[in-house]
Amino acid sequence: MKISADVKAFEARIGHHFDRPELLLRALTHGSASTPARGDNQRLEFLGDRVLGLVMAETLLEQDTGAAEGQLAPRFNALVRKEACAEVAREIDLGAVLKLGRSEMLSGGRRKQALLGDAMEAVIAAVYEDAGLDVAKDMILRLWGDRVSNVAEDARDPKTALQEWAQARGEKPPSYTETARSGPDHAPVFTIAVRLEDGEAAEASASTKRQAEQEAARALLSRVEGRT
Known part of the structure; x- marks a missing residue:
């Protein structure tokens, strides 16, 4: 399956070339732009949320072996919440490659926090389905960057x-x-x-x-x- 130049550029931004590009195209397709031939990203979003959660839970446990559950929970929430996913999505310009219906495009869908956060989770799931957990974990930690090491301070409410x-x-x-x-x-x-x-x-x-x-x-x- 051929993909457009802008989607290829997005692959480079996330650091993963898809063997099954149809997974990425589905991850980038909002419900307003889905067709019978290409479904939307909701199922991938569901999976990506769980993959992100597992990666962050494991990473936090490895990062601070003495932390109690009460200390880890707010750090975990800070890393996996929709706002954090949307921030990462903006940094990699995910909005530029989102497939949206006309109404969503006209209402500024490429900038909406909820849409960006959902699509980021879907992209995580697409990488997981395409290449497995280790590759997905590497991508997540690379894109989240300093958020992970600084989360103990950032998670303070x-x-x-x-x-x-x-x-x-x-x-x-x-x-x-x-x-x-x-x-x-x-x-x-x-x-x-x-x-x-x-x-x-x-x-x-x-x-x-x-x-x-x-x-x-x-x-x-x-x-x-x-x-x-």
Whole structure:
């Protein structure tokens, strides 16, 4: 089966040449562009989520042999969550080769976090089906890069940490307020402000309210911890 030049370039970006390119083409096909001859990537997404989970669970156990389950769980979640998959997908420009229906293309589907995250999981499954677990693991760890070695710090929940910081000083929990929303409906940008009882505040913007809250909390926590 022949594949287009842009898909060949994508193979180079992920570092794997497919013996069965039809697997990759299916992984890149969203439901809005599926046909009777070529199915969508939902089944591969299901499998890829499990392959990613196994690889990250094994890697975390190898990386920190003394960590308890309670320490490993948030690290694992940080590495396999949809946001992390979408970040990796953006870095390898997966959106450029996604096969989308007209409606999804017009609504900015190539930039949507959910679509990118799902497609990244499907690509993982395609590599696994094409070449086995070891090759899939090598690709995952190469693409995730420093996220794996830095996950112990990155997995720290800024909102929880900020609340604990405030409560330890007898203050009320921080408050979060949406101060702005911009962008089109299919790709909104939320701006969230977080404020402590003493008036200290910070603000951040992101594509989801949850992420904006986390980033605002991270900024404020860094400021107040540096002050003490």
